[in-house]
Amino acid sequence: MTPPGPVAGPSSAPASGGTRTGVTGTGGTGTVPRRPDESMTLLREVTERPLDPGYALMAQRRAEAGGALGRSRRSVVLMLLVAILLGAATAVAVRDLRAPQPTIAKGRTVLMEQIQDRSAQVEALSRQTASLSAEVEGLQTGGLLPSALQEVNQLDRLVSGAVPVEGPGMVVSLTDGSGGGLVEPGDAPAESRVRDADVQFVVNELWAAGAEAIAINDERLTSLSAIRNAGDAILVDLQPLNGPTYRIEAVGDAEDMQVEFARSAGLGFLQLLSAEYDIKNEVTTSDGMYLPGAGSPTLRWAKVPTSETTTGNTAGTTQDRSEEDNG
Numbered sequence: 001m002t003p004p005g006p007v008a009g010p011s012s013a014p015a016s017g018g019t020r021t022g023v024t025g026t027g028g029t030g031t032v033p034r035r036p037d038e039s040m041t042l043l044r045e046v047t048e049r050p051l052d053p054g055y056a057l058m059a060q061r062r063a064e065a066g067g068a069l070g071r072s073r074r075s076v077v078l079m080l081l082v083a084i085l086l087g088a089a090t091a092v093a094v095r096d097l098r099a100p101q102p103t104i105a106k107g108r109t110v111l112m113e114q115i116q117d118r119s120a121q122v123e124a125l126s127r128q129t130a131s132l133s134a135e136v137e138g139l140q141t142g143g144l145l146p147s148a149l150q151e152v153n154q155l156d157r158l159v160s161g162a163v164p165v166e167g168p169g170m171v172v173s174l175t176d177g178s179g180g181g182l183v184e185p186g187d188a189p190a191e192s193r194v195r196d197a198d199v200q201f202v203v204n205e206l207w208a209a210g211a212e213a214i215a216i217n218d219e220r221l222t223s224l225s226a227i228r229n230a231g232d233a234i235l236v237d238l239q240p241l242n243g244p245t246y247r248i249e250a251v252g253d254a255e256d257m258q259v260e261f262a263r264s265a266g267l268g269f270l271q272l273l274s275a276e277y278d279i280k281n282e283v284t285t286s287d288g289m290y291l292p293g294a295g296s297p298t299l300r301w302a303k304v305p306t307s308e309t310t311t312g313n314t315a316g317t318t319q320d321r322s323e324e325d326n327g
Contacts, residue, residue, distance in 0.1 A: 161222040169251040176244035177278030196229035205266030211250035220294040254285040
């Protein structure tokens with residue numbers, strides 16, 4: 001019994017002339033020509049069949065169905081109508097949104113009328129205030145008031161800081177540090193800049209040393225003045241001060257103030273600012289300084305003087321309380 005094996009046949013070696021023999025069918029033989037590009041299968045697939053088999057199958061099905069598949073004329077017309085309707089609806093909506101509504105226009109008109117009325121009232125009150133202020137100034141300086149009342153009024157204006165003052169005094173200057181000299185004073189780090197607390201401390205020490213009037217960068221201080229900090233800016237009564245140098249001027253006895261300031265904690269505080277934060281400071285005296293006034297205070301409460309006051313006896317008969325409006 002012969003074991004199964006390959007079927008014997010003609011030699012499969014290629015014959016001369018570029019042909020080879022092989023099995024062509026059941027029990028038959030033939031010759032098949034050899035392709036020159038037989039080894040380049042991928043390139044032959046790309047050149048001979050560039051269309052993907054899936055696309056080719058769909059093309060064949062379309063051809064079998066009798067033509068390319070596409071939208072019918074009815075569907076195209078319907079889509080065009082929908083697009084036109086959507087565009088028209090969008091245009092109408094935009095027009096309605098941009099058109100002024102009657103209620104909005106009416107409310108705007110009412111607001112404009114109120115603004116005009118309030119502006120006119122403010123202007124009228126401002127004119128009335130200026131007129132009354134001029135009348136008060138005339139009464140104070142025209143000699144119509146008794147001398148005792150004039151002296152009391154002048155003293156009150158000096159104490160409240162309403163009028164300018166002149167005289168000798170002491171000057172303390174604080175300048176922003178430069179972070180060890182690496183940058184400009186205006187670009188100094190936050191810890192090397194003068195803060196509102198620093199100015200407050202120096203001002204309090206000057207008051208304690210005997211100052212009669214103080215101004216910071218020509219901003220006059222009163223008993224109601226506030227020194228605050230807004231970001232990197234120092235405010236005095238909501239007025240920003242221009243740095244990097246802050247000049248604190250105090251009118252009073254220069255020699256006594258200098259001695260008292262040196263005895264207090266003020267001098268040590270300045271040395272601390274210079275050593276720890278590179279904040280430069282300078283303490284000097286001046287024989288003549290001019291401090292501007294802070295303006296007339298707003299009168300909150302007053303009492304009509306008695307007859308004793310008009311005759312010159314002013315002890316305990318007139319009580320005036322005035323406060324400065326800080327905004």
